[in-house]
Amino acid sequence: MxxxxxxxxxxxxxxxxxxxxxxxxxxxxxxxxxxxxxxxxxxxxxxxxxxxxxxxxxxxxxxxxxxxxxxxxxxxxxxxxxxxxxxxxxxxxxxxxxxxxxxxxxxxxxxxxxxxxxxxxxxxxxxxxxxxxxxxxxxxxxxxxxxxxxxxxxxxxxxxxxxxxxxxSDADTVAPALAATAIAGTSKVVQADGLLLRAAERTPPGRDEVADPGLCTLALLSSTTSDPGGSEGSDSSGDDGPRLLPGDEEVDAATGRGTVVLEAVSSTGPPLPPRRLGSRRVPLASLLSRRLRWSVTGLAIAVLALAIASWYFTEADPLHAAYLTVLDVLAIDDPALDETAGRKILQLLSGLAGLLLLPVLVAAALEGLGTFRSASALRRPPRGLSGHVVLLGLGKVGTRVLARLRELDIPVVCVEEDPQARGVPLARRLGVPTVTGDVTQEGVLEAAKIRRAQALLALTSSDTTNLEATLYARSVKPRLRVGLRLYDDRFATAVYRTLRAAHPQAVTRSRSVSTLAAPAFAGAMMGRRILGAIPVERRILIFAALHVAGHPQLEGRTVAEAFEPGAWRVIALDTAEPADRQRDLAAAPPYDGAVREPALVWEPHPGYVLRAQDRVVLAITRQGLGELLAGHVPTGAQGPQGADR
The missing domain is CATH 3.40.50.720 (NAD(P)-binding Rossmann-like Domain)
Structure with a gap:
């Protein structure tokens, strides 16, 4: 290499x-x-x-x-x-x-x-x-x-x-891990076919509890201690080390040992605001203020009551009575000089309602004009927003993370000092609330509703800015989930350990972009078959996409028979036609508003027979990958001489 x-x-x-x-x-x-x-x-x-x-x-x-x-x-x-x-x-x-x-x-x-x-x-x-x-x-x-x-x-x-x-792009490759930090509190993630997967550690279930197996069990841990967000830097010294890809019977027989399971990452926050991603429509709440909406509603009720009273006292047709009431409100009807006293009183009340309606219409016109003028401007965080992610920095990395979070329907509030930053046009186009200002200044994080946020992602290019914003946010909300970007990996490790010791009840993740991006670049150098790698204590578990053709350990066998405990396991099957398959399953989906149906079927039926034209996703150990590739027979090759080593 x-x-x-x-x-x-x-x-x-x-x-x-x-x-x-x-x-x-x-x-x-x-x-x-x-x-x-x-x-x-x-x-x-x-x-x-x-x-x-x-x-x-x-x-x-x-x-x-x-x-x-x-x-x-x-x-x-x-x-x-x-x-x-x-x-x-x-x-x-x-x-x-x-x-x-x-x-x-x-x-x-x-x-x-x-x-x-x-x-x-x-x-x-x-x-x-x-x-x-x-x-x-x-x-x-x-x-x-x-x-x-x-x-x-x-x-x-x-x-x-x-x-x-x-x-x-290093920004593209780290975006899934950083997004998962905000959602699930861990950076141990793999992206496959647009789906974000994480390796979650589970503590041993109690006597009357049932363990959640997730998509599948990836490993048995050597220690029962675990970190809810995924233990980072765990150093277990138990006599019985971690067991990668254990068999089902081995998992059932294991007692007192934590497990690592594979599960999909999904949104746990509140629903999105009325304005959907990429939509040009402006909701009524943005067009008219709350007081103005109440004023319009009150006047409409008053006009309706006057129309009903006019119909009752004049005994005219209901439609004609409503028509006369509207004319009176707009002051374009003739004076009721020769009418009954009830009709005269109603006309006076209608004229008074018309006087009240005039300033309301003027206010609505001014507010609507102001709203449409600022439709291309950055939105402010709404008053009732909560459970969102506060994203600091809209540079290369922050822009990609913003797009990824909105693809997962996660409410986001951005904070950016430079109005001309790279990600500001994307935030404006997606209608993402954005606060413009220096995050280290007092009041900026409060404007982003940090007290009601579920997570903070500090992704600016300055380590000191990210650290200062994190410390201030923790002083405001001690249990806030935090992920911060730091350039130096050793500094990131020291910050992580210190914050974890100071706030043991909160999830903290500090990572450098290079550390998160390196596995994806290394996997691409090994071939597009490598989707990613996840550490399990001191060992590595690799996720790979392989064509079944030429692999005698897979071809012609059922999914259950192809499972080799401790070596590899089929966890997904690509159902797309060979000509329509996604070239790179680990690639980040481009944000163009289009929705593509995923082709991977997770947890395939154990009795399904793998065919030569199939493509599968494997969870595989490093040694198992070497064995599988060493035994690979390319199409057209005869015997061991054609083995691709």
Missing amino acids: VVCGDDALAHRLAAELHDVYRAGVTVVIPGGVPLAERTGQRLAGGRAATLVGRLTAAVGRVPLPRQSVADGDPDAAVRVMEAPALDDDVLTEAGAEGATALALVHDDDETNIHAALRARRLNPRLRLVIRLYNRKLGQHLEELLDQAARVADPGIDPAELDAATTVL
Whole structure:
């Protein structure tokens, strides 16, 4: 694997590939001198050595002495080289021609695009993972690079071409985890076919209680202690370690042990306000104020009472009596000089009602005009709002999280200091209440109804701002569920532990974007079959989407027979036709207002026989994935010689 970049995402990605997937990694960082001016040295001193130290700390072990890595030892687990630009010579030296995958995770989109075009020309079969924020540009780039691979190598396997190019955004990949933090209090989530799934820890049930199995049981924990939001950083030292993917009989026989179950994340907040997502209609409550609505209602009742009285006293036709009353109210009827006393009194009362109606009509016109003028402006939080999520920051990450929360029908109030921020147009289009101001100033969080909120997501680009807002919100509402974005992972861990100790009854999650995004980028480098990975104590459980064809452990067997305890388990079946299947089940759905019916069927019938054309979602251990892929026989291959290893 080759990783090109020099920020926290590149460091975490290299560590993820090395530690989780046991892959050899070459990291290319910017800097140094041109290749032609080098004297055979791959690294230019201190900067690369610093990166090696960071990678060593991230991996959690010392893989090799620094000198062997710096000299470019081919057996090194993590090799680092420094180059001023990603030209053809640098990519060749990094091993792109023979690598399995190349990740381009620079902050500059143009640099990533140029390097991707060069890498595709060098190796048509290279799996490319590119970091871009622009979704539309990413889709066009995927099609272009896949077409280039098809033209350069007509004999490429279609299944291999399907995962040849993947364009990801770190903002898109972390949005599901951050949204789940606000909804469910955990970042242990996997996204599949637009559905958000979480691994929830359950305490052992009591004697008269029935355990909720969720979609399926993923693991038996080694300890009975648990964190309601998902224990983060748990370090169990029990003699009996966690048991991944236990059999049903083993789960039933286990007593006194907590479990990890898979369940879908859904909204638990109040219903949305009358204005739906993407709707251009303005509700009556926004058009007319409450006092004005009561005034109009009172006048309507008065006119109705006058019409009934006119019908009673004049003995005229009800419709004619109502007509005369309206004329009197509008002062366009003739004076009732020759009429009865009752008719005269009614006309005077109707004229008085008309005088009261005039200022009401003027007020309604002014309010309606003001409402329509401000229809394109940001909405203010309504007075009765409660149970919502307060989202701080509408930058790249905040914009994606906002779209994801509204897709899940979660009420949101945004706070943004810059009126020209990236996510402000989206908030305006969706009708999301937004408070403009510095969140560290007094009164801003109160304007966002923080006292009645269910969660706070602090996602600004400033660590100190996020921490200050979190501490202030906790002082206002100690049990508020909080998720805050912090750049440095070690700082995030320290903040999490401190807040958990200070507020043990509240759910706190502190995460860096690079830590949350790295597993998705690593999964894409392993192939689109990897949907995500969830830690269970000190072990890793992987979620993968595989085609049944060529896997003798799956093809022709029932769902129950394909279950291998401790190795893999079929948890979902893709019912879409092969031509209509979603290319990447883990991709974040673009927010365009369209509703797509999910194709995955969770908890498939145990007696269903898996066919060659089926695609399944597996919960699988790292060792089980290796065994399953090692035994894979590609279509057209004969015998073990065709095994794809």
